[in-house]
Amino acid sequence: MTDNTMHLTTDEIELWAQGLLPAARAIHLADCSLCRVEAERERKIILELVQLPKFAPNAGSWTRVMAQVKVHAPSGDWTA
Numbered sequence: 001m002t003d004n005t006m007h008l009t010t011d012e013i014e015l016w017a018q019g020l021l022p023a024a025r026a027i028h029l030a031d032c033s034l035c036r037v038e039a040e041r042e043r044k045i046i047l048e049l050v051q052l053p054k055f056a057p058n059a060g061s062w063t064r065v066m067a068q069v070k071v072h073a074p075s076g077d078w079t080a
Contacts, residue, residue, distance in 0.1 A: 008035045013042050 008016070008029060015021045016029060016039050029035050 007032065008039070013039050017042050017046055 005028070008021075008025060012021060012025055013035075016026070021029065029039060
């Protein structure tokens with residue numbers, strides 16, 4: 001199979017979604033309905049993901065988490 005007849009890989013579909021797919025592979029995408037369906041599915045997922053709210057922990061979260069961490073003192077002589 002030549003480059004133009006092989007279906008796009010997952011990485012190539014991701015490149016397409018970023019606008020970085022090489023022209024030679026874009027020709028295949030334009031001609032292949034299977035790859036177009038997969039690429040559009042990927043685009044839909046990306047659009048849904050970017051609409052999700054961003055998660056950021058509260059300002060005191062780190063302090064509260066670290067207050068719960070128990071660090072045990074080493075037992076025995078570690079200098080031997």
